[in-house]
Amino acid sequence: MEGRPQGRRAAMLQTLPGSPEGCAMTLMNALNRLAVTASKRTDVIIVAFMLMAIAMMIIPMPTYLVDALIGVNIALSLLILIVAFYINHSVEFSALPPLILLSTLFRLSLSITTTRLILLDGNAGHIVKAFGDFVIAGQVVVGLVVFLIITVAQFVVITKGAERVAEVAARFTLDAMPGKQMSIDNDLRNGDIDQFEARRRRSRLERESQMFGAMDGAMKFVKGDAIAGLVILFVNLLGGMMIGMVQRGMPFAEAAHVYSLLTVGDGLIAQIPALLISVAAGTVVTRVNSDGEERDLGTEIVRQLSASHRALGLTALILLGVGMLPGFPLLVFVGLAAVLGGSAFVLWRRDRRAARSLVKDELQEHETMAEPGASSGASGASNDAAEDALESTERPRDSQVLLSIGTGLAEAAPLQPLRQRIEALCHDIRINLGVEVPLPEVYLDRSLPADRFQVELEGVPVSEGEFSGMALLLQDDPVHAQLVSVETFEAPSPIGSRPGRWAGRDHAERLQDAGIGFLFADEVLREVLDRTLRRYAADFLGIQETRLMLEQLEGKYGELIKEVLRILPLQRIAEALRLLVSEGVSIRSRRGLLESMVEWGSIESDAGRLTEHLRAGLARQISHQYADRNRVISAFVLAPALEEQLRATLARHEKSRDSLPDDIGRTVLVQLRRLCDMLPEHDSTVLLVHSELRRCMRRLIVRGELQLAVLSFRELASEYNLQAVGTVSLTDVLARPASRAGAVTPLATAS
Numbered sequence: 001m002e003g004r005p006q007g008r009r010a011a012m013l014q015t016l017p018g019s020p021e022g023c024a025m026t027l028m029n030a031l032n033r034l035a036v037t038a039s040k041r042t043d044v045i046i047v048a049f050m051l052m053a054i055a056m057m058i059i060p061m062p063t064y065l066v067d068a069l070i071g072v073n074i075a076l077s078l079l080i081l082i083v084a085f086y087i088n089h090s091v092e093f094s095a096l097p098p099l100i101l102l103s104t105l106f107r108l109s110l111s112i113t114t115t116r117l118i119l120l121d122g123n124a125g126h127i128v129k130a131f132g133d134f135v136i137a138g139q140v141v142v143g144l145v146v147f148l149i150i151t152v153a154q155f156v157v158i159t160k161g162a163e164r165v166a167e168v169a170a171r172f173t174l175d176a177m178p179g180k181q182m183s184i185d186n187d188l189r190n191g192d193i194d195q196f197e198a199r200r201r202r203s204r205l206e207r208e209s210q211m212f213g214a215m216d217g218a219m220k221f222v223k224g225d226a227i228a229g230l231v232i233l234f235v236n237l238l239g240g241m242m243i244g245m246v247q248r249g250m251p252f253a254e255a256a257h258v259y260s261l262l263t264v265g266d267g268l269i270a271q272i273p274a275l276l277i278s279v280a281a282g283t284v285v286t287r288v289n290s291d292g293e294e295r296d297l298g299t300e301i302v303r304q305l306s307a308s309h310r311a312l313g314l315t316a317l318i319l320l321g322v323g324m325l326p327g328f329p330l331l332v333f334v335g336l337a338a339v340l341g342g343s344a345f346v347l348w349r350r351d352r353r354a355a356r357s358l359v360k361d362e363l364q365e366h367e368t369m370a371e372p373g374a375s376s377g378a379s380g381a382s383n384d385a386a387e388d389a390l391e392s393t394e395r396p397r398d399s400q401v402l403l404s405i406g407t408g409l410a411e412a413a414p415l416q417p418l419r420q421r422i423e424a425l426c427h428d429i430r431i432n433l434g435v436e437v438p439l440p441e442v443y444l445d446r447s448l449p450a451d452r453f454q455v456e457l458e459g460v461p462v463s464e465g466e467f468s469g470m471a472l473l474l475q476d477d478p479v480h481a482q483l484v485s486v487e488t489f490e491a492p493s494p495i496g497s498r499p500g501r502w503a504g505r506d507h508a509e510r511l512q513d514a515g516i517g518f519l520f521a522d523e524v525l526r527e528v529l530d531r532t533l534r535r536y537a538a539d540f541l542g543i544q545e546t547r548l549m550l551e552q553l554e555g556k557y558g559e560l561i562k563e564v565l566r567i568l569p570l571q572r573i574a575e576a577l578r579l580l581v582s583e584g585v586s587i588r589s590r591r592g593l594l595e596s597m598v599e600w601g602s603i604e605s606d607a608g609r610l611t612e613h614l615r616a617g618l619a620r621q622i623s624h625q626y627a628d629r630n631r632v633i634s635a636f637v638l639a640p641a642l643e644e645q646l647r648a649t650l651a652r653h654e655k656s657r658d659s660l661p662d663d664i665g666r667t668v669l670v671q672l673r674r675l676c677d678m679l680p681e682h683d684s685t686v687l688l689v690h691s692e693l694r695r696c697m698r699r700l701i702v703r704g705e706l707q708l709a710v711l712s713f714r715e716l717a718s719e720y721n722l723q724a725v726g727t728v729s730l731t732d733v734l735a736r737p738a739s740r741a742g743a744v745t746p747l748a749t750a751s
Contacts, residue, residue: 077273131265143264408450412469475517
């Protein structure tokens with residue numbers, strides 16, 4: 001009983017504030033409270049980090065604390081590097097510029113602390129000594145060489161390149177800001193995005209511009225850090241040797257050895273984290289994101305490097321050849337070649353298996369659907385019903401669009417896949433043009449030849465042709481087919497003005513393996529309907545459809561629609577929209593069109609002239625429609641003399657401003673036909689003219705049945721560039737369309 005009070009008293013004495021146990025417990029409690037506070041106030045950590053860096057410059061630190069701070073420096077550099085690799089977009093690491101500043105300040109403070117310890121005590125902690133003894137094996141010359149290599153690589157290669165990239169990125173980002181802001185405003189005005197998405201995009205754009213501008217300056221810190229590392233190295237080396245010989249009486253050799261190892265170890269500890277920061281900064285500023293995709297850098301690199309089995313296979317062959325050279329280690333290069341070659345083989349097998357599976361499924365689908373009675377169950381019942389509809393001897397009476405096919409095409413293009421393609425086609429046209437087109441019906445017309453088709457619009461044939469259903473229409477150069485021993489033949493193409501190259505249907509798998517594009521019979525019919533529906537899409541946009549369109553938009557743009565109907569009658573609105581659609585211009589940008597109608601409707605009474613102003617309001621959409629991936633529009637242009645003559649001619653004939661005199665029109669048409677004959681089929685080259693000439697040139701081209709779009713300079717957005725590939729004159733044609741020669745001109749200055 002007496003021992004228990006004594007035990008409690010002893011326990012109380014052990015936890016008294018003056019005892020060692022009490023001090024430890026008090027310290028632990030304080031650290032716990034600090035950790036809890038820091039978890040709630042992350043800004044305190046950054047403030048403490050900065051104060052610690054400043055204190056390190058002034059207050060001498062013990063060696064064990066210096067070791068801990070060196071570990072923090074290395075950990076911070078590694079963390080920044082890994083985060084830079086795993087971000088999906090540069091803006092996601094917008095804190096990198098201030099992080100570079102803070103880490104540079106911390107490293108310089110740490111270098112000052114280690115320099116103080118080296119010069120005063122000849123001991124800078126275990127990590128510095130370990131770098132001197134273990135990393136460079138106690139060899140001063142080796143350490144100096146390694147240090148200089150790292151410093152030069154960081155200063156000359158990484159930092160210099162990243163600095164230049166950051167400078168260019170900052171300038172380009174700032175220059176592109178007005179265009180990007182206009183694009184966001186245009187998307188918002190057209191209703192493609194809402195207010196929340198517009199604010200998010202503007203905020204991201206602002207952060208992006210600020211970040212690249214800050215990175216341009218932050219790279220100067222990295223560059224200065226590399227220079228400071230060299231200066232600190234020589235200060236430590238010379239100062240340490242002088243202190244060792246003068247104050248401590250050390251021989252020259254001993255002083256040089258001791259202080260050189262410490263100096264080199266300290267330099268490596270400072271330069272390696274600095275190198276990691278430089279690599280992280282360079283990674284962020286050189287990052288190029290894929291369109292519409294969010295991937296980290298590692299995934300993006302591996303995906304792109306392994307995208308082509310041909311590249312991997314060729315690299316393996318080159319490595320194998322290098323290994324065969326005299327004196328080269330054969331085993332090393334053979335091993336590398338085996339790894340790359342195996343990877344190439346695996347990718348090749350995977351791609352080939354996927355291609356074969358796709359072709360077999362498509363062939364099986366065609367053959368299965370073509371065989372009567374091949375289906376069963378519910379699907380069989382639906383197919384039988386569809387076949388009954390196709391076999392019906394009565395022509396559809398109320399069909400707006402009717403596709404009639406012969407028996408041969410009906411066997412090669414089974415109804416079910418064909419109807420699915422037609423439904424998808426109507427959906428695509430609605431999305432691209434903004435016009436609701438009727439769903440074409442398919443009719444088996446036994447009075448037609450077996451391989452013939454005919455497209456009727458409200459009972460009137462508008463397109464017809466003939467092709468073998470058992471042949472494949474090639475989409476690539478026929479030379480490619482000859483390289484894989486596929487025989488081709490020339491026959492009229494139903495989807496072009498020039499003859500097409502065809503191959504037997506039994507070559508489908510071989511063509512697919514070679515990556516050569518081709519079309520089955522149902523795909524050819526789909527393309528025929530695509531061209532027909534787009535050509536006559538304006539016929540499906542009348543007053544009734546225009547009123548329905550406005551009613552659907554009334555809940556979203558009620559006041560705007562009221563203003564449009566106050567200024568313009570419904571008939572003129574429908575006529576203007578039909579003129580746009582007749583030239584393949586999308587009317588999906590409803591809000592932009594309505595605002596242009598409000599702006600110009602009271603000024604222009606003629607629907608044709610009003611349409612020209614509407615086209616100018618759709619400049620970005622029109623430019624995108626005819627530009628390539630590099631935002632370059634290839635165009636024929638009129639010679640200055642011809643353009644002046646045409647404008648003067650139109651000025652003299654006020655009553656016929658939409659047509660040219662017959663003699664001039666015939667000459668210009670001949671020149672344009674010669675130019676178009678030089679172009680490949682389905683080329684996107686346009687004719688670019690002055691806005692006063694666009695309507696008459698369009699009418700001339702329609703009369704000449706040329707597949708050539710006519711644009712005016714007002715319809716070209718400033719973000720796109722122009723490449724003149726041919727010049728039209730009354731005397732001769734100056735053209736180079738085959739080689740695509742000619743300078744690329746910014747559209748902002750083309751007019």
